Amino acid sequence: MRHRTKLSKLFTVSALASGLLLAGCGDDGEDGKDGKDGVAGNAGPAVVASTTSGFTITDDAIFVAPNAVDGDDITEALSLALFDLPEDALVVLPRGRFTVTEGIIVNSARGLTVTGYGINETILDFSTSNGDDAFRFQGGNGITVRDLGVYEAPKNGIKTTNVNGIHITHTATVWEGPLESDNGAYGLYPLKSQNVLMENNYAYGSADAGIYVGQSENIVVRNNTAKNNVAGIEIENSSMADVYNNIAVGNSGGILSFDLPGLEKAYGSNVRIFNNQIYANNADNVGAGVVGAVPPGTGVIILAASDVEIYNNQITDNDTTAVAITSYFLIDEDVAGYLVSYGATMADGWSPTVKNVYLHNNTIARNGSAPRGALLAPIVAGYTSSMNSSGMSQTFPAILYDGIGELLSNLGARGIGGFNALVGPEAAADGVNYDPYSPGDLICANSNINGNPAPEYDEVNTGLVYPVDPATATFDGNGNPEAQLLIDQMVNNTYLNCTQPRLAPAVVNFRNTIYGCTGDDLADAACAL
Amino acid sequence: MRNNNKTAVAILATSLFLAACGGGDGDGDGTGGTLPPVGSALNAGAGSPTGAQGSCSATTSGVNWDALMTEVCPKLSDYNLFANATDPTAAPTRGGVPYDLSTALFSDYTSKYRFIFVPEGKTVSYNPSEVLDFPVGTVITKTFALPANTAMRGGEELVIETRLLIHRTDGWFALPYYWSSDSDATLAIAGKRLANLTTINNQGQQITFDYSVPKAADCNSCHSIVPDLAGPDDDREQIFLPIGPKARYLNTDYAYADGTVYNQLQYWAEGDLLTGLPSDFQSVEQAPVFDDQVSIPSLSADELNDAARAYLDINCAHCHRAGLTLPVDYAGPAGSSGVQLEYGRDYATDPGAFGVCKTPVAGGKDGYPFDVIPGNPDDSYLLFRMTTVDNRHKMPELARNTEHQEGTALIRSWIDNLPAAGCSTAP
Numbered sequence: 005m006r007h008r009t010k011l012s013k014l015f016t017v018s019a020l021a022s023g024l025l026l027a028g029c030g031d032d033g034e035d036g037k038d039g040k041d042g043v044a045g046n047a048g049p050a051v052v053a054s055t056t057s058g059f060t061i062t063d064d065a066i067f068v069a070p071n072a073v074d075g076d077d078i079t080e081a082l083s084l085a086l087f088d089l090p091e092d093a094l095v096v097l098p099r100g101r102f103t104v105t106e107g108i109i110v111n112s113a114r115g116l117t118v119t120g121y122g123i124n125e126t127i128l129d130f131s132t133s134n135g136d137d138a139f140r141f142q143g144g145n146g147i148t149v150r151d152l153g154v155y156e157a158p159k160n161g162i163k164t165t166n167v168n169g170i171h172i173t174h175t176a177t178v179w180e181g182p183l184e185s186d187n188g189a190y191g192l193y194p195l196k197s198q199n200v201l202m203e204n205n206y207a208y209g210s211a212d213a214g215i216y217v218g219q220s221e222n223i224v225v226r227n228n229t230a231k232n233n234v235a236g237i238e239i240e241n242s243s244m245a246d247v248y249n250n251i252a253v254g255n256s257g258g259i260l261s262f263d264l265p266g267l268e269k270a271y272g273s274n275v276r277i278f279n280n281q282i283y284a285n286n287a288d289n290v291g292a293g294v295v296g297a298v299p300p301g302t303g304v305i306i307l308a309a310s311d312v313e314i315y316n317n318q319i320t321d322n323d324t325t326a327v328a329i330t331s332y333f334l335i336d337e338d339v340a341g342y343l344v345s346y347g348a349t350m351a352d353g354w355s356p357t358v359k360n361v362y363l364h365n366n367t368i369a370r371n372g373s374a375p376r377g378a379l380l381a382p383i384v385a386g387y388t389s390s391m392n393s394s395g396m397s398q399t400f401p402a403i404l405y406d407g408i409g410e411l412l413s414n415l416g417a418r419g420i421g422g423f424n425a426l427v428g429p430e431a432a433a434d435g436v437n438y439d440p441y442s443p444g445d446l447i448c449a450n451s452n453i454n455g456n457p458a459p460e461y462d463e464v465n466t467g468l469v470y471p472v473d474p475a476t477a478t479f480d481g482n483g484n485p486e487a488q489l490l491i492d493q494m495v496n497n498t499y500l501n502c503t504q505p506r507l508a509p510a511v512v513n514f515r516n517t518i519y520g521c522t523g524d525d526l527a528d529a530a531c532a533l
Numbered sequence: 534m535r536n537n538n539k540t541a542v543a544i545l546a547t548s549l550f551l552a553a554c555g556g557g558d559g560d561g562d563g564t565g566g567t568l569p570p571v572g573s574a575l576n577a578g579a580g581s582p583t584g585a586q587g588s589c590s591a592t593t594s595g596v597n598w599d600a601l602m603t604e605v606c607p608k609l610s611d612y613n614l615f616a617n618a619t620d621p622t623a624a625p626t627r628g629g630v631p632y633d634l635s636t637a638l639f640s641d642y643t644s645k646y647r648f649i650f651v652p653e654g655k656t657v658s659y660n661p662s663e664v665l666d667f668p669v670g671t672v673i674t675k676t677f678a679l680p681a682n683t684a685m686r687g688g689e690e691l692v693i694e695t696r697l698l699i700h701r702t703d704g705w706f707a708l709p710y711y712w713s714s715d716s717d718a719t720l721a722i723a724g725k726r727l728a729n730l731t732t733i734n735n736q737g738q739q740i741t742f743d744y745s746v747p748k749a750a751d752c753n754s755c756h757s758i759v760p761d762l763a764g765p766d767d768d769r770e771q772i773f774l775p776i777g778p779k780a781r782y783l784n785t786d787y788a789y790a791d792g793t794v795y796n797q798l799q800y801w802a803e804g805d806l807l808t809g810l811p812s813d814f815q816s817v818e819q820a821p822v823f824d825d826q827v828s829i830p831s832l833s834a835d836e837l838n839d840a841a842r843a844y845l846d847i848n849c850a851h852c853h854r855a856g857l858t859l860p861v862d863y864a865g866p867a868g869s870s871g872v873q874l875e876y877g878r879d880y881a882t883d884p885g886a887f888g889v890c891k892t893p894v895a896g897g898k899d900g901y902p903f904d905v906i907p908g909n910p911d912d913s914y915l916l917f918r919m920t921t922v923d924n925r926h927k928m929p930e931l932a933r934n935t936e937h938q939e940g941t942a943l944i945r946s947w948i949d950n951l952p953a954a955g956c957s958t959a960p
Contacts, residue, residue, distance in 0.1 A: 083723035087750050106724060109750040111757075112770050134726060134745060136924045142753055142866060143760075143771035158924035159896070165866065166759040168768055186925065189896045196869045198762045212896060219869050222765050264894055266871035266885050268761065268855055268864060293897030335892075341955045345890050348883035513765055 053096075055151040056122030057174040057204070065094040069102075077103040078128075086110045086118070094119070097152055101127040107135020107158075113144040115515070120152030123174050123206060131156035137163045137193075138177075145169045146515045153178060153206075156188070161210075163193040169514050170194050171201040179209030183232050185290040187211040191233065194220055196269070201512045201519050203227045211290055213238035214255070217245065219269035224512045224520040226250065234291035235260050235298060236282075239309075242272040246510040246520055248530045250280045256289040257298040258282040258322065263309040263354060264294055265332070265345075270352035270431070273311040274507050277304065279530035284321040289377065297335060299324045299377025308332040308409075310359040310445075313507045316533045317366045319402075320455065323374040324384075326402040327363055329447055331409030332356035334379060339412065339420065350423065353431030357409035357420075357438070359445040362504035365533070368464050368494070369455030372400035383469055383489065392467075392489035401467025401491055405447050405500060410472040411485055414440040418483075441472070449500035466499045467491045574653075575804035579628020581652030582670050596626045596650055601672055601699050609695055609710040609718035614650065614674055619716055621676040621695045622646040623790070628653060629674075630806065631789070632797055634782040636823040636843040638929075639937040641744055642732050643677040643693065644686045649778070650674075651806060659798075659809035661818060662858045662877055664775050665783075673698040673775060679744070682733040683825055693727065694718070694746045698756075698775055705773040707752035724748035734938065735825045742922075742935035751931055755851045758863040772863065776851045781818040781843075781876065820846070820876060825939045829946050841947035844940055846876035848919075848929060870894065872904060872915070888915050890956035898926060907951035916944055 049062035066089075069081040078098070085095055086108060092115035099121040107130075110116065120126020130138045136159035141147055146169040153176035154161045161177030164170045177191030191207035191214040194200045200223040207214025207230045214233035217223050223245035229252075230236030236252035238260040239245045252258035259282055263271045282303045289300045298305055301323030306312050307330055319326040333339065333356055342356065375384040386392050387400050412419035423438040454464040468490040471477050478486045492498035509521040509531070517523065521531035580595040587599030589606035597613045600606055610618040614626055625631070629648040637645065651657060652670035660666055667673075674697055678690035695718050697708045710718035711725045725746040733739050756776060760769035783797045793800075798817065801807035811817055820843040821836065832840060852867035853874045859865075871894055873886040885891050888904025893914050901914035910916045918928040920941050927933065 080723040083748050083750065087722050087748070105726075106745075106748065109748070109754060111750055111753040134743070134924065136927075136930050140754075142757070145768055165869070166762060166771065168762055168765070185899060188925065196759070196762065198765050198767065218895075221762075264871075264892075266891055267894065268869045268871075291897070292899050292901075293893040293895075296897065296899070338955065345885065345955055348885060511765075 053121065055119060055174070056125055057151055059119060059151060059174075061096050061119065061121075062094065065096045067096045067098075069098050070096075072098045072100065072102055074100045075103065076100075077105055079103070079105045082108055086113075089113055089116055091115050093117070096120070097126050097128070099125050101129060103132060104128050104130050104138070105133050107133060107137050108139050110139070110141045110147075111143055113141065113147055115146045116144065117148040117150070118152070119148075119150045122151050123153055123176050126152040127155055128152065129155045130158065133158050136160070139163065140165070141167055141170070143167065147171070148173070150174050152176075155180065158188065160189050160193045161191040161207075163190070163195060164197055165195045166197065167194070168198040170197050170199070171514050172203075172205060173201070174204045176206040176208070177210070177214070178206070179211075181209070183209055183211065183234070183287050183290055185211050185292070187290075190214075190216040191230075192216070193218070194223075196220060198222055199512050199514055200224070201514050205229075206231070207236075208232050210234065212293075212295055213260070216240065217242050219267055220245075222510060222512055224510055226520075226525070229253070230255060230258075232287060234287070234289055235295050236285065238262060238295070239272070239275050240264060241267050241269045243274055244508070244510045245272070245275045247275070247277045248279045248521075249528075252280060252282045252303075253284055254287055255285045256287045256291070256300045257295075257302040257305050258285040258319075259304050260295075260298065260307070261305075261309045261312050262294070262307045264307075265349045265354045265356075267349070267354075270349055270354040271436070272309060274510075275309065275312045276507050276510070277312070277314045278316050278533055280317045282317055282319045282322070282326075286321075286323045286374075294335060297377075297379045299328070299375070299380050301325070301371075301374065301376060302328055303371065304328070306330070306358060306361050307335070308354075308356050308358055310355070310357070310361070311507060312361045313504070314361070314363045315365045316530070318455075319366055320369045320371065322371045324372065324376060324380065325400060325404045326366070326368045326371040328404045329358055329361050329363075330404075330406040331358050333408045333412070334406050342420075342423070343426065347426055350426040351428040351431070353427065353434060353436045355423075355436055355438070357413060358406075358447065359441065360504055361447045362507075363403065363447075363449040363500070364451045364503075365453070367453045367455045368402045370463075371402045372463070372465070375400035383487070386487070386489040387467060387491060392491050394491055398491050399463040399465055401465040403449055403452070403466040403494060403500070405466075405468050407468045407470035407472045408485065410441050410445075410447070411470045411474065411477055413438050414472060415474050415477075415485075416440060443502070444504070446502050446504070447500055448502040448504050449494070450497060450503060452494060454495055461495055462493050464494045465491050466494045468499050573805065575630050575801065575806045576628040576651045576653050576655070579626075579650065579653040581654060596628065596672070598652065598670065601697075602670065602701055605708060605720065607720050609697075612672075612697075614648070614672070621674060621718070622678060622692065625650065625674075630801070630804075631787070632778065632783060633785070633787055634777045634847070635785040635820050636782060636840070636847050637777065638847050638932070639940050640677060640932045641679070641730075641742060641934055642683050642734065642740070642825075642937075643679050643744075644690055646674075646676040646678065647777075648674045656808045657801065657806055659780065659807060659811070661780060661811075664777075664779050665807070667700050667775070667778075669700050669702055671700040673778070679730055679732055684733075684735050691730070693744060694721070694725075696752075705756070705775065707749060707756060707773070709746055709749055709752075711746050721746055722749045724751065736938070740935055744934060745932070747931055754866060754931055755929070757866060758854075758859060759866055759868065761862045761864055761868070763862060769862075771866075772860075777847070781820040782847065784817050784819040785822060818876075823943065827939070827943075829939075829942055832946075834950065837943075837946055837950060841943050842876055844943055845874040848940070849874045850876065852929075884951075884954060888913075889951070890954050896926065903956050905948055905951070906956050907954045908949060908957045910945040910948040913948050916941065916948060919944060 049064035138157035179187035210233040213235035214230035236255035303319040303322040512519040582598040589611040616624040655668040658666035711721035854865035855868035
């Protein structure tokens with residue numbers, strides 16, 4: 005158990021030009037292996053390989069365990085290679101399926117690229133890991149992860165925190181087998197980060213969100229597939245996010261935009277969800293916490309988040325509803341208790357209400373055939389029996405809006421107007437309030453397309469659980485508003501009949517290149533919608 | 534890794550401290566440097582970095598400061614921090630001062646032996662609530678040793694690892710050394726996992742667990758504060774900091790090797806090692822002593838709350854912190870989690886920051902609806918996370934591979950005694 009020998013053996017690639025470590029460990033004695041002596045030649049780095057996505061690997065890269073064979077444990081080589089990296093390092097993981105038995109943490113990396121040989125060619129299996137997250141990038145900027153798969157992480161797959169500039173592409177996070185509660189938490193997980201670009205990834209089997217962006221800003225999530233997770237793609241307490249050209253299938257909820265209470269970044273804004281295929285998200289919800297409340301069979305759910313535009317998506321075959329738009333009062337109905345429970349976070353600007361959600365030009369078909377989920381149980385019971393505004397059993401609304409936050413706001417002092425006293429000056433200046441909804445606050449849905457065959461138009465409905473107009477509201481003996489379960493066919497535009505201004509596109513500046521609809525995708529069809 | 538008998542070693546370890554603390558000048562023999570000690574400071578004669586490139590193979594009579602400042606040495610002994618290179622638990626090289634914390638991070642029941650080395654001529658500046666301001670050149674050593682029996686610390690112990698925190702000119706730098714043999718500790722950048730270690734706890738139960746020596750990269754997980762990135766052009770980096778040596782944890786008596794029992798802060802101040810200690814000593818914050826001997830049922834309500842708050846602070850708040858006395862727009866690595874557990878945070882203002890009635894954000898577990906349910910520790914996710922060793926859920930994330938039964942008993946009692954909240958009656 006002498007480390008000295010192990011260390012020198014591991015530094016097989018002299019291009020790991022960390023003078024620091026080499027000084028510490030002495031001559032590795034293996035320079036020149038494979039004909040590479042690690043000293044940059046005059047001709048510049050030569051291309052030695054290409055990943056399945058076409059990314060070129062050059063001979064000046066740091067090759068981790070290049071001679072490892074399937075099943076080898078490459079933990080130590082990986083830990084050593086990713087410690088104290090030079091700027092703009094290219095770290096190459098070997099081809100094959102390998103075991104990693106510890107979580108890998110990378111600190112303050114600048115310009116780092118970690119690549120394998122392809123999303124199916126380089127697989128790291130963390131099923132026996134003693135750590136929690138498979139990879140965690142803490143601090144740093146301009147970091148790329150690509151062309152590899154992270155399997156069976158004990159907790160999260162790839163977490164990045166406080167990184168400015170994170171690009172994850174052609175990367176998989178997978179928990180194989182059925183979706184179970186002890187699968188890992190988040191798959192791809194940028195948190196408190198800036199300039200986030202997530203594309204061409206595959207997230208499967210997370211017991212929370214497959215692709216989750218939390219408390220971040222300037223975000224593009226595109227061309228990913230999220231399958232068989234509790235939440236497919238989730239944008240939480242984040243601002244300036246574009247989510248487009250993704251596939252969300254087989255999750256409990258397809259695409260989520262949430263603002264949750266009590267977080268350092270108290271609320272998000274300006275989230276655009278467009279041109280995604282969101283279908284058959286009917287997995288049983290095995291999650292815990294707030295995401296555990298997402299009704300199975302939900303295409304899109306907007307929870308207590310404001311300034312969200314959902315357009316030109318294909319939202320089909322979700323058993324409960326295509327799009328649910330709800331305040332936090334559906335999660336916690338104890339309105340009187342909000343001061344105690346959420347006073348501090350409401351001062352920071354978190355709000356249980358949902359405002360300015362604009363749903364247009366989506367194709368909606370074959371949703372609502374088997375609505376379920378504990379959160380919606382009484383609402384489901386009402387719509388699928390005669391206990392709704394139509395007086396007869398209806399196909400569950402494809403567009404479901406709870407309305408209660410808006411009604412309570414519109415009720416002024418009799419509702420939640422008193423919450424205005426909680427809002428701190430900074431949040432108030434940013435427009436957070438509990439006044440009656442202004443036109444700019446409204447939830448609007450128009451120009452959505454009923455994709456069902458003509459005779460079945462009535463199966464695509466819009467539902468309002470509570471009326472938003474105090475004049476039509478009714479109250480129980482305690483003065484609390486009563487649910488009315490309003491419903492009509494979407495095509496009749498009876499409810500949510502308004503428009504909102506379009507939201508601004510997200511801009512990701514990654515290593516001085518602009519990505520998204522104002523950058524490399526300027527000519528993409530989705531960006532013209 | 535080796536066994537030693539601490540009692541015997543302790544007896545041998547006194548000479549240096551007699552010299553260092555007795556106020557003598559010119560008593561420059563022993564392990565001190567060739568330089569004559571200057572004045573009566575605790576670090577008189579310790580030497581200091583020269584600013585030149587160091588060498589791991591340099592032979593120095595005192596601390597190998599230059600190597601510490603510039604080199605990652607393969608062996609702990611290269612730095613010459615201990616009079617006896619095979620024993621990092623006692624007898625530091627001239628200038629080293631031992632210290633202890635009144636309440637400490639739990640690390641799988643290990644005993645910890647801490648020393649601070651401040652370059653000669655430099656002093657530590659007092660800070661009322663954050664970690665003390667240590668000058669460039671400061672080195673902190675912490676050695677982890679697993680006792681055969683936690684009721685008999687200092688007896689038979691397995692010395693496992695020694696971690697260094699080095700304050701270099703470009704910031705703090707951490708290095709882990711693993712005692713791979715009896716004779717020396719070797720650099721362990723990739724960490725080390727030791728299977729099936731055992732100890733007997735204070736209740737007389739034998740506990741078996743795997744012990745993990747963290748990787749060098751893991752140090753930042755706890756030892757950093759991270760910038761709250763203010764916009765797309767914000768390139769600030771995380772800042773590495775020590776955690777334990779804050780006034781409130783040092784503000785307790787220590788039994789020095791020469792038999793002196795003295796408050797550590799006053800000892801440092803009177804030894805010209807610490808400046809700025811308030812003359813009104815009563816104003817210095819003090820965290821209570823909590824160790825495995827403390828009888829939790831005997832604590833008053835105030836003592837229980839104070840002990841629990843200190844325990845949560847030292848075990849959790851290096852990550853779970855935001856605002857308060859941090860630099861503007863920095864937070865702990867878990868500052869974004871919604872749970873903040875700093876000693877200085879006012880509970881009444883925001884119980885939710887302590888997890889009270891807060892739904893878990895990331896993860897969560899069925900059967901644990903809220904982080905903290907006052908009066909109901911069994912259903913509180915926070916306590917579950919402190920108890921379990923399941924990697925998906927356990928807290929702290931690192932350096933805990935077995936339950937700290939005494940610590941969880943304390944937090945259980947704290948949750949039991951919190952004032953009832955809206956979720957207290959939840960199923």
